[in-house]
Amino acid sequence: MTSSFPLARTEVEDLQAYSAPLEGRRGLLRLDFNENTVGPSPKVLEALRAIPADHIAIYPEYDGLREAVVANLCAPRADGTPALAHPLSPDQIGLFNGVDAAIHAIFHAYGDSWQTLLTTSPTFGYYSPCARMQGMVIEAIPYDGPAFAFPLKAIRKVLLDEPHPRLLLICNPNNPTGTRLAPEVILELAAAAPLTLVVVDELYEAFTGDSVLPKADFTATPNLVVLRSLAKTAGLAGLRIGFAIGAAPVVERISRVTGPYDINSFAVTAALAALADQPYTDAYVAEVLRARDWLVAQLRSAGVRHHAAGGNYLLIWPANPAVEVGRRLREAGILVRSMAGKPLIDGSLRVSIGTSEQMQRFWEAYQAADLSATP
Numbered sequence: 001m002t003s004s005f006p007l008a009r010t011e012v013e014d015l016q017a018y019s020a021p022l023e024g025r026r027g028l029l030r031l032d033f034n035e036n037t038v039g040p041s042p043k044v045l046e047a048l049r050a051i052p053a054d055h056i057a058i059y060p061e062y063d064g065l066r067e068a069v070v071a072n073l074c075a076p077r078a079d080g081t082p083a084l085a086h087p088l089s090p091d092q093i094g095l096f097n098g099v100d101a102a103i104h105a106i107f108h109a110y111g112d113s114w115q116t117l118l119t120t121s122p123t124f125g126y127y128s129p130c131a132r133m134q135g136m137v138i139e140a141i142p143y144d145g146p147a148f149a150f151p152l153k154a155i156r157k158v159l160l161d162e163p164h165p166r167l168l169l170i171c172n173p174n175n176p177t178g179t180r181l182a183p184e185v186i187l188e189l190a191a192a193a194p195l196t197l198v199v200v201d202e203l204y205e206a207f208t209g210d211s212v213l214p215k216a217d218f219t220a221t222p223n224l225v226v227l228r229s230l231a232k233t234a235g236l237a238g239l240r241i242g243f244a245i246g247a248a249p250v251v252e253r254i255s256r257v258t259g260p261y262d263i264n265s266f267a268v269t270a271a272l273a274a275l276a277d278q279p280y281t282d283a284y285v286a287e288v289l290r291a292r293d294w295l296v297a298q299l300r301s302a303g304v305r306h307h308a309a310g311g312n313y314l315l316i317w318p319a320n321p322a323v324e325v326g327r328r329l330r331e332a333g334i335l336v337r338s339m340a341g342k343p344l345i346d347g348s349l350r351v352s353i354g355t356s357e358q359m360q361r362f363w364e365a366y367q368a369a370d371l372s373a374t375p
């Protein structure tokens with residue numbers, strides 16, 4: 001049968017678009033995308049308001065942003081000790097239109113038909129479509145047991161067996177299970193598999209402090225790439241800005257497959273202001289961690305099945321059907337994310353953590369939506 005329109009590449013014809021329920025969320029308490037729930041630093045807003053009209057009329061300029069990322073990552077700790085054992089240089093920082101765009105570019109630059117993506121399951125939903133659009137084979141190893149432990153033995157086996165996977169994607173802490181993996185283990189995996197590009201998605205690292213960066217040596221381990229974003233902690237999700245950090249020749253190759261102006265001027269201005277106001281981000285992260293401890297204590301004392309590990313999110317298994325509880329929460333003005341259909345966690349809700357006040361509001365609504373309702 002012939003079609004009335006031009007067909008795309010075979011891999012694209014077989015692909016389902018990555019879709020997330022992103023519409024109609026304004027005005028609600030959004031605990032469904034792990035975003036910052038209070039917005040960026042006032043200094044970011046000030047910088048955006050000060051953008052002159054001609055900066056909108058001309059193409060963006062990126063000078064100084066890579067340097068600012070380096071300065072932010074290399075800033076010495078409170079006790080004066082260096083943050084990184086091997087300091088970074090600006091050519092080790094790739095700029096992308098969100099970490100999503102960095103992930104897409106990595107697959108585009110490094111993933112070829114019939115090569116293997118090794119990753120875990122369940123994990124962040126954008127890795128698989130990126131692998132599929134390249135025609136890659138996906139080997140997704142399930143997390144282990146009721147605590148969703150990292151399946152290290154199985155990952156190591158596939159990684160070291162021939163043919164070696166082309167890409168290993170580790171989300172640390174993992175979205176949505178929160179699973180944490182010690183940075184030393186990741187560095188050891190990367191060193192043991194020089195033919196595999198080992199990508200560590202550290203989007204939620206600020207909530208655990210488990211980064212590989214303090215000890216990473218990209219000269220000795222040039223097959224390691226680290227992803228960081230200002231979306232979830234600094235509150236810039238709407239502006240789209242993310243970073244890929246690695247050996248300069250690898251970062252340069254990943255950047256080859258993006259357009260010259262993929263990051264817009266607003267994102268650049270906002271990123272510079274956000275990076276310069278690290279105390280704002282640190283205070284937000286500390287508040288989220290306080291709110292998470294409080295919510296976990298409520299869930300525990302009410303006997304609600306839940307799983308909280310790394311990240312600004314946790315999983316809850318309601319007594320009533322999750323879809324119904326999600327619908328009742330929405331009626332109360334609160335959005336959470338259903339994990340329906342996800343391996344190992346089907347039937348759970350992923351709840352993003354915001355401020356203590358927001359979690360108190362969530363907890364009241366949750367009790368009405370599930371605990372006081374008959375299953």
Ligand SMILES: Cc1ncc(COP(=O)(O)O)c(C=O)c1O
Binds near residue numbers: 124175203242
């Ligand atoms: C694990 C993980 N990686 C990457 C992304 C995308 O981040 P960004 O908003 O920077 O594109 C997300 C967003 O939810 C995520 O959860």
